[in-house]
Amino acid sequence: xxxxxxxxMEPSPARNAxxxxxxxxxxxxxxxxxxxxxxxxxxxxxxxxxxxxMLYSIGKDSSVLLHLxxxxxxxxxxxxxxxxxxxxWKFREMIAFRDQRARELGLDLIVHTNRDGLSxxxxxxxxxxxxxxxxxxxxxxxxxxxLHSFDAAIGGAxxxxxxxxxxxxxxxxxxxxxxxxxxxxxxELWSLYNTMLAPGESMRVFPLSNWTELDIWxxxxxxxxxxxxLYLAACRPVVERDGALIMVDDERMPLRAGxxxxxxxxxxxTLGCYPLSGATISxxxxxxxxxxxxxxxxxxxxxxxxxDRDSPASMERKKAEGYF
Amino acid sequence: xxxHEAPTIAAPDAPRLDQDDRPTLRFVTxxxxxxxxxxxxxxxxxxxxxxxxxxxDALASESKTAGTTGGDLDFALLVDGLQAEREQxxxxxxAYRFFATKLRRFIVADTPxxxxxxxxxxxxxxxxxxxVVLVDARKGVITQTRRHSHILSLLGIRHVVLAVNKMDLxxxxxxxxxxxxxxxxxxxxxxxxxxxxCIPVVAPDGDNIVAASTRMPWYAGPTVxxxxxxxxxxxxxxxxxxxxPVQWVNRPHADFRGFCGRIASGTIATxxxxxxQPSGLRTRVVRILTPAGERDRAKAGESxxxxxxxxxxxxxxxxLAAGPTPLVSDQFAAHLVWFDDEAMVAGRRYVLKCxxxxxxxxxxxxxxxxxxxxxxxxxxxxxxxxxxxxVHLNLDRPLVFEAYRDDRxxxxxxxxxxxxxxxxxxxxxxxSLRGSANIHWQRLAVDKSVRAQLKQQRPCVLWFTGLSGAxxxxxxxxxxxxxxxxxxxxxxxxxxxxxxxxxxxxGFSSAERTxxxxxxxxxxxxxxxxxxxxxxALISPFRSERELARLRVEAGEFIEIHVATPLAECERxxxxxxxxxxxxxxxxxxxxxxxxxxxxxxxxxxxxxxELSSEAACEHIxxxxxxxxxx
Numbered sequence: 001x002x003x004x005x006x007x008x009m010e011p012s013p014a015r016n017a018x019x020x021x022x023x024x025x026x027x028x029x030x031x032x033x034x035x036x037x038x039x040x041x042x043x044x045x046x047x048x049x050x051x052x053x054m055l056y057s058i059g060k061d062s063s064v065l066l067h068l069x070x071x072x073x074x075x076x077x078x079x080x081x082x083x084x085x086x087x088x089w090k091f092r093e094m095i096a097f098r099d100q101r102a103r104e105l106g107l108d109l110i111v112h113t114n115r116d117g118l119s120x121x122x123x124x125x126x127x128x129x130x131x132x133x134x135x136x137x138x139x140x141x142x143x144x145x146x147l148h149s150f151d152a153a154i155g156g157a158x159x160x161x162x163x164x165x166x167x168x169x170x171x172x173x174x175x176x177x178x179x180x181x182x183x184x185x186x187x188e189l190w191s192l193y194n195t196m197l198a199p200g201e202s203m204r205v206f207p208l209s210n211w212t213e214l215d216i217w218x219x220x221x222x223x224x225x226x227x228x229x230l231y232l233a234a235c236r237p238v239v240e241r242d243g244a245l246i247m248v249d250d251e252r253m254p255l256r257a258g259x260x261x262x263x264x265x266x267x268x269x270t271l272g273c274y275p276l277s278g279a280t281i282s283x284x285x286x287x288x289x290x291x292x293x294x295x296x297x298x299x300x301x302x303x304x305x306x307x308d309r310d311s312p313a314s315m316e317r318k319k320a321e322g323y324f
Numbered sequence: 325x326x327x328h329e330a331p332t333i334a335a336p337d338a339p340r341l342d343q344d345d346r347p348t349l350r351f352v353t354x355x356x357x358x359x360x361x362x363x364x365x366x367x368x369x370x371x372x373x374x375x376x377x378x379x380x381d382a383l384a385s386e387s388k389t390a391g392t393t394g395g396d397l398d399f400a401l402l403v404d405g406l407q408a409e410r411e412q413x414x415x416x417x418x419a420y421r422f423f424a425t426k427l428r429r430f431i432v433a434d435t436p437x438x439x440x441x442x443x444x445x446x447x448x449x450x451x452x453x454x455x456v457v458l459v460d461a462r463k464g465v466i467t468q469t470r471r472h473s474h475i476l477s478l479l480g481i482r483h484v485v486l487a488v489n490k491m492d493l494x495x496x497x498x499x500x501x502x503x504x505x506x507x508x509x510x511x512x513x514x515x516x517x518x519x520x521x522c523i524p525v526v527a528p529d530g531d532n533i534v535a536a537s538t539r540m541p542w543y544a545g546p547t548v549x550x551x552x553x554x555x556x557x558x559x560x561x562x563x564x565x566x567x568x569p570v571q572w573v574n575r576p577h578a579d580f581r582g583f584c585g586r587i588a589s590g591t592i593a594t595x596x597x598x599x600x601q602p603s604g605l606r607t608r609v610v611r612i613l614t615p616a617g618e619r620d621r622a623k624a625g626e627s628x629x630x631x632x633x634x635x636x637x638x639x640x641x642x643x644l645a646a647g648p649t650p651l652v653s654d655q656f657a658a659h660l661v662w663f664d665d666e667a668m669v670a671g672r673r674y675v676l677k678c679x680x681x682x683x684x685x686x687x688x689x690x691x692x693x694x695x696x697x698x699x700x701x702x703x704x705x706x707x708x709x710x711x712x713x714x715v716h717l718n719l720d721r722p723l724v725f726e727a728y729r730d731d732r733x734x735x736x737x738x739x740x741x742x743x744x745x746x747x748x749x750x751x752x753x754x755x756s757l758r759g760s761a762n763i764h765w766q767r768l769a770v771d772k773s774v775r776a777q778l779k780q781q782r783p784c785v786l787w788f789t790g791l792s793g794a795x796x797x798x799x800x801x802x803x804x805x806x807x808x809x810x811x812x813x814x815x816x817x818x819x820x821x822x823x824x825x826x827x828x829x830x831g832f833s834s835a836e837r838t839x840x841x842x843x844x845x846x847x848x849x850x851x852x853x854x855x856x857x858x859x860x861a862l863i864s865p866f867r868s869e870r871e872l873a874r875l876r877v878e879a880g881e882f883i884e885i886h887v888a889t890p891l892a893e894c895e896r897x898x899x900x901x902x903x904x905x906x907x908x909x910x911x912x913x914x915x916x917x918x919x920x921x922x923x924x925x926x927x928x929x930x931x932x933x934x935e936l937s938s939e940a941a942c943e944h945i946x947x948x949x950x951x952x953x954x955x
Contacts, residue, residue: 030347074613076580159421182417187446
């Protein structure tokens with residue numbers, strides 16, 4: 001393609017697939033308000049950037065984000081592709097779900113893996129979660145954004161997740177080196193977003209900023225949004241390791257002395273790489289059961305994430321380096 | 325006092341989905357540093373049982389290592405999320421927190437008290453219904469209290485809770501509380517803050533936060549939580565005229581053209597007549613698509629897609645309106661809160677964003693600056709960071725708006741520095757400056773779309789940018805001739821030629837080069853207005869200038885063509901001998917040699933004339949124009 005005329009603005013092919021929203025139910029107005037705000041943010045992103053992309057992590061927040069994107073541009077398709085950064089250590093069910101959703105919705109899905117990391121044999125067991133996350137997630141994401149020269153990456157992070165996220169803007173600026181400068185963020189007033197970028201810079205966009213974990217589940221229930229079955233309780237083979245229940249999803253997981261996978265009824269509150277996702281003992285096998293279990297829960301969803309435990313300010317540091 | 329038996333507050337457990345419609349109150353906390361804002365917010369989270377076991381464990385261990393409370397739970401650590409904040413024990417940035425009681429949900433923006441972070445306070449206040457202003461009972465109303473209250477009033481906040489904190493440190497003195505209350509009520513009266521509730525509190529201990537304090541029996545008013553749960557802040561924008569700033573035109577296939585946006589005010593029903601502003605064209609609403617399906621009507625706050633009865637020109641930045649016509653003008657007066665470290669420069673061009681519209685804007689006059697402490701108007705020539713002033717602005721094109729006091733969405737704007745891209749200021753529109761408020765943009769009998777139809781083309785700007793010698797003029801000339809052959813109407817604006825005429829007063833300093841580009845962009849926009857295709861061949865090395873040129877016309881009317889011939893090839897050609905002179909040091913600030921050329925990041929078209937003949941390149945451009953319905 002070098003040297004040739006490259007038209008960046010190919011018109012998206014007209015598709016005529018009717019995708020009527022489900023019949024209106026009596027939704028709580030606060031969910032509708034959140035929905036309206038997120039749709040506004042998604043449309044701003046489409047209108048203001050040259051080449052946006054939606055990061056699709058296959059989790060519940062991504063499922064909601066994708067559902068909102070389908071609504072925002074209905075009856076058309078979202079005018080941006082989906083990007084999944086595949087560490088090759090995701091649960092098998094996640095990958096199957098990802099491919100099925102992209103096919104059903106007729107969306108353009110880009111899957112990117114850090115080939116360098118792969119050939120160096122970086123894995124979560126031998127290299128530790130910090131190094132592994134940096135190479136296979138943070139660096140991989142930066143590679144993918146650079147490779148396709150995306151200038152805006154839409155993600156499903158919420159402000160209620162974690163303290164440094166609570167301070168991040170809806171439109172969060174990244175330097176040409178993908179760095180976040182938390183002390184020098186652009187003020188964000190009303191619904192007016194400063195979307196201007198210098199060459200090489202980019203924006204991370206968080207349409208779910210004002211949603212809580214409970215809002216996400218309520219909305220999934222209300223709108224009947226498909227989610228990966230791993231969120232629902234089922235008998236799965238797990239080992240107890242460092243105080244967490246880790247599912248033995250494939251034969252690559254080295255078992256330590258004395259570790260014997262046991263079949264237990266578990267589910268996951270957050271999904272990621274299976275070696276780093278702690279399961280919780282649960283019998284909640286339906287969405288309403290999950291929601292009521294969540295209401296009674298006394299721990300936060302991030303408790304199951306191994307990577308946040310590395311150091312107290314670990315999320316802020318990872319974000320500064322370009323982690324989503 | 326016991327805070328474990330919180331009577332009115334509980335985890336969001338009782339009401340469930342079908343009947344759960346607790347309204348959301350958004351509020352902002354502000355006050356001086358060390359007044360205890362973060363502690364108050366942390367306390368609200370703690371008492372509402374929003375905190376979970378692992379978060380409480382983390383809080384307990386962090387309180388011991390990083391706390392400032394001698395090992396007791398330090399509630400401020402819950403909200404001071406950034407490492408630097410925890411190290412210094414201060415709040416730097418706005419934190420958004422969520423909690424709920426049995427009666428309401430809350431989103432709270434916790435904002436910093438440091439003077440240099442005032443912009444963040446304005447940010448938090450911009451989306452708030454109410455403000456909790458903290459003062460230290462020992463200090464009373466101080467300069468920061470006045471400054472913050474003033475910003476609150478400018479941002480349209482009419483409800484304030486004055487939390488007089490640290491009452492324990494003044495021995496729960498009711499008389500002192502009364503005098504602080506009186507002083508604040510006077511201030512609020514001057515600022516037009518109509519409803520104030522003053523509450524004496526001890527944030528770390530929870531006195532009067534959730535449960536009534538037993539240590540201040542002389543106070544008979546509500547607790548902070550009780551007041552937040554009951555206060556009526558409703559200002560129903562649904563009752564105002566219908567306004568829909570168009571965000572996005574949804575055109576998935578030839579049979580559907582929908583206009584998307586979030587309704588700023590009013591309601592709309594199918595069959596109702598709307599006008600497109602600023603063009604003034606009238607049409608009818610045919611369908612209303614909402615996230616919950618197709619409906620007969622929709623109201624303020626909803627993100628919708630409307631289809632219209634007539635095929636008329638509507639694009640991003642336009643406003644669909646019903647009822648009284650909104651204000652339309654290219655000049656208005658507004659309050660500015662200056663954010664940028666770089667001071668305001670009258671006469672300089674900024675990018676203004678209002679609703680979904682963007683345009684170039686110049687601050688023509690600084691009418692006055694406002695002294696924060698006294699609220700007096702004083703004369704000034706500039707605004708420094710954190711200063712507030714009243715200005716007149718001139719816009720590159722007319723904007724559709726309302727006064728901020730009537731409509732926050734339609735009356736607010738930001739100014740962005742076109743070079744640094746920092747958000748330079750936030751603005752609240754006072755009034756239009758075109759005579760009376762009734763002067764609206766008159767729809768000209770013959771508009772752009774009529775002219776374009778006559779010529780059977782969609783007007784646009786073809787902006788050829790690239791290094792000197794890249795082949796811009798040659799290629800533009802080729803395209804111009806080809807368009808003429810096809811019977812289309814174009815005009816070629818060549819940078820060198822323009823410098824012999826309209827731009828002959830300009831030299832090559834960066835200011836003059838900027839002005840050169842600005843003039844060419846203006847002329848190109850006039851040609852587009854006349855229904856023509858304007859071809860511009862100009863080095864235009866800076867991305868920000870090209871972006872301003874892009875903003876000068878409507879979305880889709882600007883086609884950036886990067887003539888990306890490599891520097892080595894341009895220098896080899898050197899048709900005018902300029903590179904030779906530049907290398908010899910005779911031409912300072914020559915693009916590509918000692919001044920950078922900022923290549924377009926995502927031009928519509930890229931061409932390298934070292935690999936493609938002028939004819940082939942020309943045909944590619946023509947094909948692009950055909951495929952995108954310009955021809």
